[in-house]
Amino acid sequence: MQGTDHTMESQTLEIADLTCRFGAHRALDAVSLSVGAGEFVSILGPSGCGKSTLLRSIAGLEAVEGGTIRIGGQSVDGLRPRDRGVAFVFQSYALYPHMSCAENIAAPLRMSELGPLGRLPLLWRLSGRMRRTRESIADRVGATARQLQIEPLLGRRPAALSGGQRQRVALGRALIREPALFLLDEPLANLDAALRNRTRTDLRALQRRIGATTLFVTHDQTEAMAISDRIAVMFDGRIHQVGTPDEIYRDPETLAIARFFSQPHLNVVPAATLRRHIGGATAAGDIRIGGAALEGMAGVVAFRPEDASIRTARRPGLPGLPCTVDHAEHAGHDANLFVRLADGETAVVRIRSHEIADWPQGAEGVLHFDLDAARRFDAPQGEAETPSRAREVA
Ligand SMILES: Nc1ncnc2c1ncn2[C@@H]1O[C@H](COP(=O)(O)OP(=O)(O)OP(=O)(O)O)[C@@H](O)[C@H]1O
Numbered sequence: 001m002q003g004t005d006h007t008m009e010s011q012t013l014e015i016a017d018l019t020c021r022f023g024a025h026r027a028l029d030a031v032s033l034s035v036g037a038g039e040f041v042s043i044l045g046p047s048g049c050g051k052s053t054l055l056r057s058i059a060g061l062e063a064v065e066g067g068t069i070r071i072g073g074q075s076v077d078g079l080r081p082r083d084r085g086v087a088f089v090f091q092s093y094a095l096y097p098h099m100s101c102a103e104n105i106a107a108p109l110r111m112s113e114l115g116p117l118g119r120l121p122l123l124w125r126l127s128g129r130m131r132r133t134r135e136s137i138a139d140r141v142g143a144t145a146r147q148l149q150i151e152p153l154l155g156r157r158p159a160a161l162s163g164g165q166r167q168r169v170a171l172g173r174a175l176i177r178e179p180a181l182f183l184l185d186e187p188l189a190n191l192d193a194a195l196r197n198r199t200r201t202d203l204r205a206l207q208r209r210i211g212a213t214t215l216f217v218t219h220d221q222t223e224a225m226a227i228s229d230r231i232a233v234m235f236d237g238r239i240h241q242v243g244t245p246d247e248i249y250r251d252p253e254t255l256a257i258a259r260f261f262s263q264p265h266l267n268v269v270p271a272a273t274l275r276r277h278i279g280g281a282t283a284a285g286d287i288r289i290g291g292a293a294l295e296g297m298a299g300v301v302a303f304r305p306e307d308a309s310i311r312t313a314r315r316p317g318l319p320g321l322p323c324t325v326d327h328a329e330h331a332g333h334d335a336n337l338f339v340r341l342a343d344g345e346t347a348v349v350r351i352r353s354h355e356i357a358d359w360p361q362g363a364e365g366v367l368h369f370d371l372d373a374a375r376r377f378d379a380p381q382g383e384a385e386t387p388s389r390a391r392e393v394a
Helices: 051-059 101-118 121-126 128-148 163-175 193-210 221-227 245-250 255-260 271-277 353-358 385-393
Strands: 013-022 025-035 040-044 066-071 086-089 181-185 213-218 230-235 238-243 267-270 300-303 308-311 321-331 334-341 346-352 364-369 375-377
Touching (some): 040 193, 051 213, 255 300, 255 375, 267 271, 321 346
Antiparallel strands (some): 013 066
């Protein structure tokens, strides 16, 4: 393997009906997920939804109440963490501060291959077998460091490294065991934005090179979309949707997922409000939203600011909503224009920032949105639909 990247034997991961409780709280509620060999899957969800608990359960660090975990087709239920062939990288890199980077990376092999006696210098000098093992470990540390491009850092202690460098050393320590499965729990969270972007690109490139099956926890949807083959979206201990970044971005199954993937803004308008105020189509009955007829539609319609536009007058033949400008927020190249619809709902329209001056507060316009990109959802409990519908019925 010297001088070249080594490819690990990728393994599949199958999780079925995994349940884990802390007292009365169900941290994992019948979680099922299949990950293909060599696939990079992100677990995405808000704080407290159970992402870390899922990873810890797979690693064998958390006792589960029910369900099964298979790695490479073999059940690992009941196996000790170290026998599961998984490598875990935490947000806090947990490097040994008194050891050099080389020693940190070598630590898992020294533990497993040398045993307590072999770690004593006097003994390994006397024993030829132990010396050969140590030499082989040193070779593997060198090869791993080359892969991660951290060879110049090997002699340094963790305190003398940047956050990104420490993160790579932690990855090296996980990589050296050639695990069947990589479990990464927000490994980039401690890095500043620029370094985080760079490191995530490096991390994905490295994962592709070695082909390791990887589960990556994050609460950042941009990060998940940037690096994943597929994303599993979690809320309240359950996986709500699994799909490619494109599938989830285009077709979120619930309003909660749509909101999560449309930060900071998603326009959510009751279907009844649209029916009442939308005008400009040849016949209101012809309007279709996300493929379904607006006529008789219940619930809410959601569309992104970038799928909306504003004009001073209605575009002939296109349905639009009358609106009044509230304020604009500059966002560099683009700006977010906040408008009020006829029933008082706020909507956000993405415009170019040089157009802000065209839309002063109080200006009247017509909001158009891409009917194919919009999606209908059931109204969330206690939200949206009720006020407008009540008025429509009254
Ligand atoms: N050891 C524990 N004892 C009791 N409750 C726990 C324990 N570990 C986690 N929990 C609870 O289980 C739920 C899931 O926690 P978990 O750490 O898996 O969430 P998470 O999605 O990783 O959150 P974050 O993004 O903030 O790290 C939370 O409500 C948490 O408070």
